[in-house]
Amino acid sequence: MDHIDRKILAELQRDARLSVTELAERVQLSVSPCHRRLRSLERSGAIAGYRAHLDASVLGLTFDALVFVNMSTTARETIEAFETAVAAIEHVVQAQRLFGSPDYLLRVVAVDLPHFQRLYDDELTRLPGVQNLSSTLVMKSIVEHRDLPLGGRRG
Template sequence: MVKNLLDCPGKFEETATMSEIDAIDRRILALLQKQGRISNAELAARVHLSPSACHRRVQRLEETGVISDYVALLDARALRRQTTVFVEITLSGQSDEVLDGFERSVRAIPDVLECHLMAGTADYLLKIVVEDTDDFARIHRQHLSRLPGVAQMHSSFALRTVFRTTAIPVQP
């Protein structure tokens, strides 16, 4: 096993490497990504294992951090968060203090789904879900405009989501 950095700075956890994950593990992972509430008995039947062997494998995948959590995927439209906005942010500097301050502050904005440190024209790319342009204006005024170290911001509104998945490819 190798040590992998989690998204919490300074926190490490042992994680299985892909070489330690066999074909049965990959089938388990693929099924759980699509049907997280599948029963162990059904999962075992679908991967051709006994329920106890399947349960042990799932536990191992959880304990090693390959399976980090189980979540419910919500319908953004049903929650009136049907508009996705991508915000490119350029910072005024690249020092650790500027980057850390920005990252700490952006984590506190509940509307931000994702924040990525980028290589390219922007320093960060945010994915935000909002009700409409007025809602984005509120978030911009209350949160985004107050982020530390921001030199420039460009926002793009998604017209339509063509494809979306949360499933990470698990094939070798």
């Protein structure tokens, strides 16, 4: 990946709706080489997909919580069942497996506190292998949906 590929990626992070013509202009390439590079970046997996960034509060999802999950076991079958079940809960918008304790961090969005409580009681507590859950409310998001740094590798 060279500096031109990084420019293409940077422009697409800022605006994924750019046409190939607009993208080519911004990175100072002709359309055909820009298109070839774009397809190559897609095939390599550097570009994993395209999507719209939605505003949760405008959509009525104003309740944002972080849920910390401790597992009762680290048996592979239980971990796989837990991760599959978490992925199926649409209100879980982020889920990370962590080193140490807790075992998982989930970000859950909901309409309000009663909605979150129902999700917590009816879905999260029933996930396979859960020993205990604890949660905290997000007061304010400071950094969210930040573009990935494309300045190259540091050694």
